[in-house]
Structures are given as structure tokens and as C-alpha cells.
Amino acid sequence: MRDLPDFSSDNHAGAHPAVLDALAAANAGSTHAYGDDPWTTRATRLICDLLGCDRPVYFVYGGTGANVLGLQAMTRPHHGIICPETAHIAVDECGAPERFTGCKLLTVPTPDGKLTVEMLDGFQQREQSQHWTLPHVVSISQQTECGTIYTPAEVRALADAAHDVGWLLHMDGARLANAAVSLDCSPLTFTTDAGVDVVSVGGTKNGMVFGEAVVFCRADLADEFPNVRKQGMQLASKMRFIAAQFEALLTQGLWQENARKANAMAQRLYESIQADPGLQFKWPFQGNALFPILSPESLRSLQDQFVFETWIPEESVARWMTSWATTEAEVDGFVEAIRRAL
């Protein structure tokens, strides 16, 4: 544990004070467990308003749980889930999606972490065979693990292409707020209105202690989902404490403020260094993450002074990520060090 300025991940940050206050305020006597409480009712309504859906919303503990259970509700075990080969579900969830859904992930190479309609062609036009996994869901992340962001039109095109052949569209929205702020639009625009069927809505990276939500834009997919959630080990007994945090994020636009802060700090960092002729980026900068290609020496030297991740060791690509808690001073100190190191 080093006490260095941290550009490693938005879950290295703590929780926003207003979120913690709401959590503490929810500690008011007894209430029913498992979601039958007023906080859950209110937070559900707020998320429905945000995403333009008419229920149902289900709170879960974590992001992997949100993705896996949403996908479980969309599939049967002989189905395949098409996703970029860089997807969080493909890379960083230790096989949980395959293990729990029984499905195979059909991964696609992409230049920037984003699927396109053309990439689905190979799967749509392939003759189906009983020997092969049947594609059934397309899963995208908004923002992606490469820091890139789909436009609402791009999401809509994928939704249409999927629906045309009877498939469904899933969105991993662990960083939904960063995408909305970057696009300067409501999340509604690139979820329900763009044809997404199920969304994981991130809370933790947006300033919560813990907690995510599975939102069903297409309500019939939620049939029996309470039992799916319980069997999936994601039913919180004292659920008011997740709901109260979401309420804090959603009542006064705190979700936007937090994401705006994170994105702005990444922007400040990017603008300060992007002109440097010695610096290339692996993927375009769009949200709250930069992926610089550094010399091994620069990388090592910077990691002695700051906490951040080596993203692709063999290409010497790093990830610099900001959060709601990143300060201008931290960014400025980092910029200075980067300039020295290059």
C-alpha cells in the first residue's frame, strides 16, 4: 500500500460524502429486508425516470453480479453472447458469465473496444448448426474498457441489427454516467430509446460504497428475476442501504456531478500532454480513461511516483483513470511528472 496519488481505477476512490450521509440516514430503525422498504421503492422510481423504463429495477451487490444476472435473464445455456474481446465480461470476471449462464462468449476483435454492425455479420449470416453455440445476445459496454463511447445512433444500429435476427442487446453500464456526461445527453438516449434490452447501471464507480442495478428496458425479460437474483447470490438483506445510496446519487444530479468531475480531470490531463510529440495513445480519449503508449523506462519511472495500471504489458500501454475524487492538484502534479518522464 503506497500513499501515492492514484490514477489507477475509479474504484480506488472512496464514496462521495453525500452518499455516505444518505447511507447513515437510512439507518433509522427497523425496516423490512430484501427490498420491501421505502428507500428501494423511491430509488427504483428514480432509476426508472432516468432510463425511461417502467420498472423493473433490481439492486445487486456488484458489477459482475449485475452483468451476469442480466445476461442470465436474457439467455438459455446453449446460447452465445457476442462481445468485444476486450469486454469486462470476457476478460475480468474470471469466467463468471460462462459459469453462471452456461453460455459461450463469442468474442470479436475491435480496433477500439466498440462493436459495429459489420462485426455482427459473420454471426448473423453463418448457417446455424446444432454443433455450434447459437448467438442470442450482443453485449456492449458504455463507456468501453478502452475508454471509448458509443453514440446513441451506434447503439441503435446495434439494437436494430440484433433485433432483426431475434437477438437481444445488453449494456454493461458500470460507467454509464461517464458516457452520458461525455455525450452530454440523458442515459435514456442511449439505453431505452436506443433499443437496449437490459442495462447494468453502475453505482460503485460513480461514488457509492457498493451497489449496482439491473434495469430491464424490456420488462418481460424480468419475469421471475427476483429468484434469479437470489439464486445468483446477489440479494442484499438490508437492501435499503444500497437503495439509499442510489437515491443520493439521483436526487440532485449528483451522479452527473461526479461523472463530470471525473471526466473533467481526465480532460485536463489529456489536454496538458496530448500535444507532446513523444506521446501516443492506444485508443481515442473520450471519457475518464487514457491509454498512453509509454517507453518501458517512462512507465517504470512514473509508477514509482504514482499508482496506475500497466494495461498491455507487451505493448507498454498504461491506463490512467480519474474518478469523482481526483483533484486538479493531483492532475497537475501528474502532468509535471509525465513531462519529465517523456
Add this chain to the structure above:
Amino acid sequence: MRDLPDFSSDNHAGAHPAVLDALAAANAGSTHAYGDDPWTTRATRLICDLLGCDRPVYFVYGGTGANVLGLQAMTRPHHGIICPETAHIAVDECGAPERFTGCKLLTVPTPDGKLTVEMLDGFQQREQSQHWTLPHVVSISQQTECGTIYTPAEVRALADAAHDVGWLLHMDGARLANAAVSLDCSPLTFTTDAGVDVVSVGGTKNGMVFGEAVVFCRADLADEFPNVRKQGMQLASKMRFIAAQFEALLTQGLWQENARKANAMAQRLYESIQADPGLQFKWPFQGNALFPILSPESLRSLQDQFVFETWIPEESVARWMTSWATTEAEVDGFVEAIRRAL
């Protein structure tokens, strides 16, 4: 949602204020995610001290997750898990243990929720067959779902019987603290020292917001468990917030104080009414739960004034449960109402 005095469940209570304070205090800047933080290190040591084990301890989100992942570490999918037919894993986890471990639960009828060595005989002495599930783990709850408690000697006898035939002993300790207080001994006595191999240590019901621990008394069973936990969707990113709560429970004996309070309130309730000739109990009273057999009219009348669960509808058995937050006034009001209703 009714604002009535609540004897329904120890997870209807909120979190203990000192736990919430610790959670807030942990919100101090950035730290590494996923357990690589000082709170996790300290809380791990405290649990090791309490249970007399030498690591490893793994924090997870919830009680079902703790049970399922502990059992997953102890089994292969063709194994069977012997448990009382009233066990939480058999009744109230929506099939999660079978789904995730692949194992069959081999349930045993019991008079009071407790397994005995004699009950294992049928499985131990049965000729093994390739057509049958191979028993491999015995799982007990301490305290049980019937409110009863194993003595250390009873646990030891089960452990010996299991180990003699190459099986393992698992303990669901969601209410470990209540059992320890009732037995007036250290949890060490009826876990590590009694031969238990893996324990789920409950935090939520003992006054936390969320969070449980999987403790490996037999360390080699924890090989690769970090990956089991991640695949099992139970790896918290901001893990310091679970660890800090456990630290609060364990530093000043708060875990005991909370359990003592819950048990004392149940005791106060029991002593006030047990002499009533019209009142029978389904199972012996030992911890923080009473299971009265009421007339359907009494049951209905009391549920108009208090929140509690009907446990066995067809026998008109209720469950009255206390928590760290139950007050003497609440108990006394309940006693009065019970007397009226009988």
C-alpha cells in the same frame, strides 16, 4: 411497510452506529481495490485471532455467497452435502448451493435443526455406487434455523465422524455470535478447536450494513479461493468498507455486545411468557429466536400489531426474533400483547 415493532428478523434491524462510524472513517482518500488495503489486512488478523486460524479469511458480500463459496471450495460437483432439512442452504437460498457447486443436498429430518452423529450413519454405511451422489461435506448452522445451538462437544463429534470417512465439516455461522454468547465461550471453541473445516462468519445480522467472511480453518482448502470468489460474483471492489465494519465489530468486543443484547431481549421475552400454560414452543429456546405454536387467531391478532414471520403455516408456528437493536420497551409491549392474545 408498517411502522410496527419488529420481531421478524435480525436483518430488519439497521447497522450499529459504531459500525457506521467505522465505515465512514474508512472513506479516507484512495486505496487499492479488491482487498489490497490496510483495513482488510487488519480485519483479517482480527478474525484469525477470534477463530484461531492462521489465515486465510475472505470477505464476501452476503450470507448465501459465503455459504455457497465455502462449499464450492470443499467439493467437486458429483459430491453430496449432508444437512438438516431445515438448513438455510436447503430452504432459503433458492437452490444457489446446488446451482453453483453442482452438488446435491442430502437433507436429513431432525427434531430440532441439529444433526447428530447417528444421522450420518445412513450415509457413511451405505455402499457407494456410481449411480449415487457421493457424500463429501456435512454442513451445520450455528445457531440453527430452529434457534438451537450445538455444544462444542457436539460439533467435535460431527467433525470426527466426518473426518473418519474422509468428509469435511462446514459451518454456516450467520449467527455465530449469538451462539458464542449463548454458550458463553469463544467461537474458537466450536469452530477451529472443534474440527470445523470452513466457516461462514456472519456480519450483517450482527450489526453490519453488509458483509460476511469465509474462514478456512483448514488452510489448504483455500487454494485458488480468490478466483473462486471472483467467479462467484462475491469480490467487492471497495473492500475496505466491508473490512472496516468487521474491524469495528471485533476491536472492542462489539460483536459480543450486539449478540448479548439480542439474546438478552429474546431471553426477556421468553421468561415473561414461557410459564403461560397455553403456550408451547416448537423447538427449545437457546439463542435469539423463539418458535411459539399459536392458535391461528392469536397469530393473526398479534401480526396486526407487530411484525414477525409465520414460520410453519400449517402448524401455526411463528418466529419471534430479536436483534442488537431490540429494546426492553419493545419486548415489554410485545409481552403484554401476547398475554392478551393467548
Add this chain to the structure above:
Amino acid sequence: MRDLPDFSSDNHAGAHPAVLDALAAANAGSTHAYGDDPWTTRATRLICDLLGCDRPVYFVYGGTGANVLGLQAMTRPHHGIICPETAHIAVDECGAPERFTGCKLLTVPTPDGKLTVEMLDGFQQREQSQHWTLPHVVSISQQTECGTIYTPAEVRALADAAHDVGWLLHMDGARLANAAVSLDCSPLTFTTDAGVDVVSVGGTKNGMVFGEAVVFCRADLADEFPNVRKQGMQLASKMRFIAAQFEALLTQGLWQENARKANAMAQRLYESIQADPGLQFKWPFQGNALFPILSPESLRSLQDQFVFETWIPEESVARWMTSWATTEAEVDGFVEAIRRAL
């Protein structure tokens, strides 16, 4: 391996010579694999005719595979499957149904291996909870593992009760032929016409080398079943060799002849000994299996001379089972020995 007369199981018998001849005759040059062959087309039509369904029929390797994949097509993993506690799927398939479907088996004690509508009441009337497995399928065996047989009216009553609450009815028909012969009716009467949704049709115990069929009386449940079968490891490459055997059984009524022979031999045995005052039977005799309650000495003495199974060791209950290959001489020799032993 002892060369003793064998009343152990109908899969201790070999294959009927006409079945073997058909298998050999199918060895005629090349044909497409995986079911795209004329034998499969013809055998499918014959089974459809027999069970009054309009496709689809799927051949699989074995009986456990037939049951598990049929149930898989009827369920999602958070569902429960209600069955007698003596059911083959509950007792003798090493947890394969739970492992593959993810479902919990909700077992019911029965006096004779048969479910009744009353036994479903507890599940139908129970308030549903997110903590509990959701019942979705009722599974019965025809004939049962206790040797008993449902009348068409009994099956219809179960189907109606299941359908009334949105559930489905599954039939394990490993010994469908024995039941049909005993009832003196077409299998149509107690399958499609009685409301059964999916049936496992047994071939092996009826005189085949290997091979069973999954028949969908309700066709929409078979959507994507070819992929379910492949993922379930039950797709035979040289499928013509399963189909040709079924064709042999079904063209000249051989399936009936074989079952009639098995049942007649069991009848001969039963009639010769049932009057003996020292002999009780555990369950009523109806098909091709008897379950006598013997003294431990009689049991041991008879097992020195004949091959048969001890069914319930603690009650000294044996199983005597006949097959299409059992001869009158074998039965008569057995009767004589039984008389001596009693």
C-alpha cells in the same frame, strides 16, 4: 460375474435378435451423420404415430440423458422439479438433473411411487418467495420405480393440475412399453392424450442395444433442442444405428411383444408365489417388477442362487425384475427356490 439366472434388471438382458438384425442392416454404406439420414426420418415418424405427436422426436444415447435434456428444455435454472422421492431422477442419476438443469428437485414421499394431485397442493398453494425455488415441472415415471403404473385418468389429473398453475408435466418413460401393455392401451392414451408435455421413451430396456428418445408432445418446447442435445453430450454421430433399432421395435409391434413377454414372466412369478402367507410385497404388482419383503436369511439364500437386487436393505426388500429375455424355465426354477427359501 456369476452365470446365474438373472432377475436383477431389464438392462441385464441383451438386445432382441430382430433389433440386432436391424442394426446390422443399417450398416449399408455411407450416410450423413447426426440424424440427417433415412433411418432417423422413418423412426421419427413411427414414434410420432405411436405417441400422437407431430414431431419433434430426438434420439439420445441413454435414459439419464433423455430425462435430463427433456427437463432442461422445460425449465430455467431457478425452477423446481416436483417428483416422488423414489424417482429415478432423484435417486439414481448421481445428481445429473440438478447439475445440468440447475434446478432443485422437490421430492415428495409417496406410498407407492406415484404422485397424486393432492401431493401437488402444498407446492401450488404455497406463497411464492424470492428465497425459494419456483416449482415449474412435475415429473412422473411410467411405470414407476416401485413397479406401479398410472392410469390415463391419473396422468390427466396431474397434467390438468400442473397446467392450471402454469407448470408442465414430464414423463420418464424408460418402461413406457411395460406400462402400455399392462394397461392394455396405446401409449398415446397416457402421454399426448393425457396432457403430458415431454416424454422420455425408453429403448434399451425394451430390447435395444442402446438408445432412447425425447418426445415433445408440446412442440414449442423443442425450440433449439438440437443445440441442447449437443451441449448435453447426447448427439450420436452415427445416429442411424439408434434409429434403425427403434424402427425394428416399432414396425411389427415388437415393442409390445417384448414388453408383454417381460410382464407375463413377472405375472407368472407373482401368481406362483403371491398366495404364500409368509410373503408380503412392499408395493402392488403391476408391471414387470416385484418388491418382496423377505427375511434376511431368505434374501441371502436366494441371492446365492439367483442374481437380483436388494432394494431397501434396512427393510430387507428385494427387487425381482423380468425382461423380454426371461424364460418360463427361469421363472419356474426361481419359484421353486423361493418356495424352498420361505
Add this chain to the structure above:
Amino acid sequence: MRDLPDFSSDNHAGAHPAVLDALAAANAGSTHAYGDDPWTTRATRLICDLLGCDRPVYFVYGGTGANVLGLQAMTRPHHGIICPETAHIAVDECGAPERFTGCKLLTVPTPDGKLTVEMLDGFQQREQSQHWTLPHVVSISQQTECGTIYTPAEVRALADAAHDVGWLLHMDGARLANAAVSLDCSPLTFTTDAGVDVVSVGGTKNGMVFGEAVVFCRADLADEFPNVRKQGMQLASKMRFIAAQFEALLTQGLWQENARKANAMAQRLYESIQADPGLQFKWPFQGNALFPILSPESLRSLQDQFVFETWIPEESVARWMTSWATTEAEVDGFVEAIRRAL
């Protein structure tokens, strides 16, 4: 169904007459089911002799079952299985390996379907993370799905590299016989003696009606495998009929004769056309399969006259495969047509 000469797959062929004779000869009265019979004992010994292992050998129904259950015995669900991206387990088993083992397949691009030690480096040297699947098994096919064959030294190198880091080596030997004949050596040389831990030994493609074997070169991996096989729906009740076929293949060297015939016919085809300047092959010819790159017109024209598969539609690559039943006349007729088409 077209009655055209068939170069599509070695499972389009029927069964060798001597195999069918043995199957019929095994139909001699009653015998114990599930492998407790003399045929199984004898065939087990013959396979042990062939592969130089000292038991255990387990017969199963099909090739997917053999692969999946062998892998199941080698893994826990959070493990990864490294294999070529062209592997049968990765492409043609409808996700059965992932579904049953819970493991993720870690696929590797290869030029010719063969893994090399260098390809393992990326996995061996990668820092392990709780977020990632833990590699534990390397799985290769002998012969590969690209028709290529590992030398014993190549297998040994992979085994050493795997064992050095605590992993295991699995071999899909559906076409083991073709590889042995092509290498002109005993299968022992490239299985047990080369360090392979578990092998699927193919029967069906070598001239059987159905049936494969899972062979444990490393015996301790077979602990409790009978239950794994039953739970995996691969336990044949009348197992003598699988064993008798293997006995036929293994007693007089029929397995070699069949493979030699298949390879010789492929060789005859290859030699007759390989000099044609207009003909390229996708992968080197080594066993019983050719992968010619044809013009779309040639491909279409030939498929009007012969049955064979288009292997890579977008590259116009076909697969021509021979079997034990392919005749010289069929090859010569095919050669003539190919020459005309080119």
C-alpha cells in the same frame, strides 16, 4: 440424402463388419450392467496394453462426452483450458466443455491446428490475477482438426512445459489411430510415454457403431470418475456392447488396419492431385484429411457429384476426408472429377 460417393467425414461411414460381428456375439444372455461384465474387463486390459497405462479406462457413449468428462476430471470450475482456436472442443461441441466443467477455453490462433510451447508462454508468464481464469489444462487433438499430427517429441515438449508450471495435458484422440499409423508408431509413444495425463480414445471414427474411452495415464485423476461419468450422462447400461466393439478393434490389430486404410486412401487422393499447379492446400497433409483451397465454381461443381464439407466458406476451403470404408474406386473417380473441375 444423396447417394453420392462420400468424402465428408469418417463418421459418415458405417461400422466395420468385424466390429458388428463382435457386437452381435456379445448378445449372449444376461450379464451385469454398467461395466461389471467380462467384455468390459477384457477391453479395458487391451486399451491399457495399447497405451501403457495401468488402468483406469472408462467407456463412454460419444466423443464430446469423452472430452468433456476427461477435462472435468482435470479441472475445477475457475480454471482455464488452453487449446487451439480450431479445436473440436472450442468449435464443434456447442459449448459443452464450458457448460459442464465451468471452465473458460483460452483459445490460441495457430497456423496449422497445433499448439507449440511458445504459444503457452503468454499464459505461463502472465502474472496471475483473481480477476482472470487460472490456466490449468492444455488440450491438444491428435490428429488435429486441421489434419495435422504432433510428433511424440512435440507432445513431450508440451507436456513438460505444462507440468513445469503445475498444469496438465489432455489429448482429444478421436483420430488417435490415424495419427499412430501416420507416425508409424504405437499410440503409447505419444500418449503415456510423452507425458499426456488424460486421453480420449476414439472408437466411432475408427469403425465402431458408437463408443469412446476416457483413459487416465495419470491414475489419480480418475478418483471418483465413475460418479463423474454417471453425472455426465455417459454411463451406458448395456456397456458390454461398447466394450465388445473395442475388443474387436484391438485384438487383431483391426484398429491399425482401419486407420491404415483411411490414411492410404487420403494419400492416394493427395498424390494424384497434389502436383496440380492450380491446387493449394490450407494445411499440410498428414493423416486422413485434405483441406484444398478451391475456386467457388470448382467447389460447387464437385459438391454436385460428391458429398464433402465446405470447411471455411469465406476462403473457399473444403475438407476431403477418408475413412476405413473408402475404396480405391471412389478415390479414383473423385480424382478424375477433381481434375476436370480444376
